Amino acid sequence: RRGGFRRRLLPCIACAKGAPSRNPDDYHATLRALNTRGRTPRKSLGQHYMLNNEINEQLVASSSVEEGDLVLEIGPGTGSLTNVLINAGVTVLAIEKDPHMASLVNERFAGNDKLKVLQEDFVKCHIRSHMSSLLASMKPSRKSRYAKVVSNIPFNISTDVVKQVLPMGDIFSEVVLLLQEETANRLSVLSPGTSEYRPINVFVNFYSVPEYIANVPRSNFFPQPKVDAAIVRFKLKQAAEYPPVTSTKSFFSMVKSAFNGKRKMLRKSLQHLNTAVDIENALVGIGLPSNSRPEDLTMDDFVQLHNMITPG
Numbered sequence: 069r070r071g072g073f074r075r076r077l078l079p080c081i082a083c084a085k086g087a088p089s090r091n092p093d094d095y096h097a098t099l100r101a102l103n104t105r106g107r108t109p110r111k112s113l114g115q116h117y118m119l120n121n122e123i124n125e126q127l128v129a130s131s132s133v134e135e136g137d138l139v140l141e142i143g144p145g146t147g148s149l150t151n152v153l154i155n156a157g158v159t160v161l162a163i164e165k166d167p168h169m170a171s172l173v174n175e176r177f178a179g180n181d182k183l184k185v186l187q188e189d190f191v192k193c194h195i196r197s198h199m200s201s202l203l204a205s206m207k208p209s210r211k212s213r214y215a216k217v218v219s220n221i222p223f224n225i226s227t228d229v230v231k232q233v234l235p236m237g238d239i240f241s242e243v244v245l246l247l248q249e250e251t252a253n254r255l256s257v258l259s260p261g262t263s264e265y266r267p268i269n270v271f272v273n274f275y276s277v278p279e280y281i282a283n284v285p286r287s288n289f290f291p292q293p294k295v296d297a298a299i300v301r302f303k304l305k306q307a308a309e310y311p312p313v314t315s316t317k318s319f320f321s322m323v324k325s326a327f328n329g330k331r332k333m334l335r336k337s338l339q340h341l342n343t344a345v346d347i348e349n350a351l352v353g354i355g356l357p358s359n360s361r362p363e364d365l366t367m368d369d370f371v372q373l374h375n376m377i378t379p380g
């Protein structure tokens with residue numbers, strides 16, 4: 069066999085030690101789909117396939133999709149989540165980087181006009197133009213004019229996905245992702261004042277309202293990752309609901325500079341924007357100590373500080 073394909077790659081059910089209780093059909097379907105191609109799951113592509121259809125159902129339920137909706141799925145893999153989405157009556161745009169998995173999922177749903185598969189790297193693709201043209205071609209009778217994202221994504225592109233889709237409130241209303249547990253916590257639960265607080269937290273809260281939905285133990289995936297996962301829902305804000313900053317570019321540039329000097333007080337790390345005295349006065353003006361550090365500020369505090377210390 070060519071190209072690293074092997075005959076027997078996957079465990080049989082009887083060998084699946086520590087596997088969660090699940091409908092065996094789901095497990096069989098995933099293993100069969102992989103075995104038909106002799107595919108070894110690739111670590112570099114974050115290929116940890118979902119074995120438990122109840123989790124797929126929970127992902128779909130968390131996004132409250134309705135019949136007729138348009139859903140973007142990043143990384144359909146064997147198509148187990150795709151199947152639940154299609155059964156919920158939605159149209160799916162699936163973007164899959166691995167050409168083998170893209171053709172496998174295409175074949176699985178051959179002839180189904182509710183699915184469009186693009187074999188592309190999500191990080192590099194023009195998602196806005198793909199989504200805009202699909203939304204424009206759909207019936208105006210749809211209840212929601214917004215699309216949704218529902219995906220079990222590879223852990224290694226989580227930040228790219230979040231950075232790309234959260235500012236797209238004009239296209240998506242909700243983004244439901246299965247993330248690495250630690251990432252899920254960091255993006256949805258972490259509050260200011262903790263040492264892990266970063267610019268990404270300000271970014272997430274600027275563009276969305278995140279909510280931690282549920283932990284998903286690692287035993288639900290094949291192959292089993294070293295860490296647990298969790299479902300997070302981001303409700304996207306529309307442009308009119310974004311915090312009132314004079315310029316988002318200058319706002320996020322200020323936040324980045326603030327965290328560049330993580331141990332530094334803001335009156336030092338933001339000195340390129342204004343004098344130390346003016347920064348101190350601005351901090352006191354919004355009810356914070358004059359020697360505040362970036363991890364002390366909420367997203368709203370950053371917004372106020374930005375509008376006070378940068379020329380508008």
Ligand SMILES: C[S@@+](CC[C@H](N)C(=O)[O-])C[C@H]1O[C@@H](n2cnc3c(N)ncnc32)[C@H](O)[C@@H]1O
Binds near residue numbers: 119144164
């Ligand atoms: C964690 S697996 C999930 C597969 C499937 N959704 C499931 O639940 O079993 C991630 C999937 O994303 C695909 N993938 C990896 N990197 C990608 C990228 N940059 N763009 C699109 N798909 C990618 C992998 O090939 C794989 O099929």
